[in-house]
Amino acid sequence: MPMQLLGEQARTLLEEERDLLQRLLDLLRRLGGDEEVVGPLSEMVEQLDELFLLVIVGEFNAGKSTVVNALFRDTVMEQGPVPTTAKITLIRHGTSPLNQQISEFLEEKRIDNPLLQNLTIVDTPGTNSIVQQHQRITEDFIPRSDLVLFVTSFDRPLTESERQFLSYIREDWGRRLVVVLNKADLADSESDLETVETYLKTNLSELLGTEPTIFPVSAKKAFDARRDGREQEELWHESRFQALESFLTETLSGPERLALKLAAPLETARTRIRRLEDHLEERRELLTKDERTLQELRDQVDASQDRLIQSYQRPIQRIDERLVRMKARGIRFLEDTIRASVSKIQLMRDRERLKATFRDRVIADLERDIQDAVDDAVDALMAQTTNLRAGLVQTFSQRVHEVQESGRPELDRSFDYDRSDVVRATLREAEASLEEHDLQAETGRMMENAHDAVQTFLGTGAGAAGIGLIGGLLLVLAPVLDVLGGFGLATGAVLAILGASVLPRQRKKAIREFSEHVDGLREGVRASLESALESDVDDTLERVWATVEPYETFISNERATVNAASEEVNDLREAVTRLEQRIEETVGSPGV
Ligand SMILES: Nc1nc2c(ncn2[C@@H]2O[C@H](COP(=O)(O)OP(=O)(O)O)[C@@H](O)[C@H]2O)c(=O)[nH]1
Ligand SMILES: [Mg+2]
Structure with a gap:
């Protein structure tokens, strides 16, 4: 049915079908549609406006060629040759008969018969052909066919190879079928024939x-009844061929043919859309499992925050204990030093010696102790971090494994979508990032931060930046010296009046201020160290999470792809329905 033979309306409808199928093709390609499947579909789109094509299929020896011969009342086709010599035959219209070889497996015959106006018939060797090429070429004709005549025989109704071929015709291409149950003459009785017919209908x-x-x-009786211009009415009647012939003549000419021609591509679109939906549904299911895995990993990371923070609490506590002990030593030192029997002049004069003694007796090993504790805090944090990383990768690989093992649905072969490859690659990347992860560099960086935090606080917190830990600690003496320094302003006379009795009060005040100062240090050191380490924890969690980032990216891309494809599929499905309705209104729906 070349374009010029189609009416204006039909041509428009066919063009719309072409556009619609083209969209479907594009979508299939985007989703990794296998070229072996997409290719024939694309050919089908190109050949939409070709002549009406009737393909005859069925097992070898079912009587396909005999049906053709009976239809044309002539030995157009050789009946019953051996399968190896059989060819696929295109039967076309020609004013003078022609027989030509197209290829090793394909031949063309032209006969002058009005039935063949705008129609090509393809006779095939058999669904059980032992020649591989036959199967392939026959399959290639299905996408271009408008109607399939399936011939099966009474003695072997619906064989396994026929079953397989029929599911290809329906599931892949949605082609309409007319079924011929041939060799009815082999039935012993009418009821035998009915039994087989029912069996066939059910299956x-x-x-x-x-x-x-x-x-x-x-077909044999029909052919015998009509060949060479014979008119054996009784035999013709017995053959029951008239019903089939009338049906075919009706279908293969006029509006019914047009209706079929227009319906066929949309049927294909429907089958493909259905398969595409199944495919997308399977991908969605896998995706849901992936998202669950990702959430599990997220929970694991979130839950580990507390554990990471807990990991360095003990060293921080130790720093506090050291400071408390230092406070006790300091108080004793002040009590011993500021005694009634010691004159303030003596104290003032011995200012430097006082500092040195304070350093030896009160501060003692505090600096080293604090530094050790900071090191321990960072080490503990790093140990937990390493655990977390390992645990995460373990959970990840375990889940990925589980999804692959248990939940892997049989994804449609016609889609080149090997998700397991993607996920495995992602996992490898995650594991590699764990191995490559530079523990020492990270530890070093954290150490520096933590020491800085303590140092900075002890320095600035005590009133001056950049004087080091010892310098900072020595500043705790400042309030004491200030208290004592108060006397420095007093005159000898005042001092005489106040006498020794004032000293205990000054001592009390000095001790109180010293205690408060150390308590301030305790709080400050803890706070600044905690805040430094907490921000390390945040950084760490972020970096650890980055390990699974490729997986996260894969999931969100996949989600976007699947969602967009689903929307497009919905649009396409609706477009098919709309077009089908319009075709039905214009040319009617096929009766087949
Ligand atoms: N008994 C009987 N034999 C038939 C009938 N139709 C075809 N045959 C025979 O079945 C064999 C195969 O027929 P053919 O048309 O070549 O089958 P094809 O391989 O499907 O093309 C031939 O020997 C035919 O004579 C029929 O209706 N009844
Ligand atoms: Mg044959």
């Missing part, structure tokens, strides 16, 4: 999803 309904039209015939 085909299940296989095709619709109840097929079945014509029980004896």
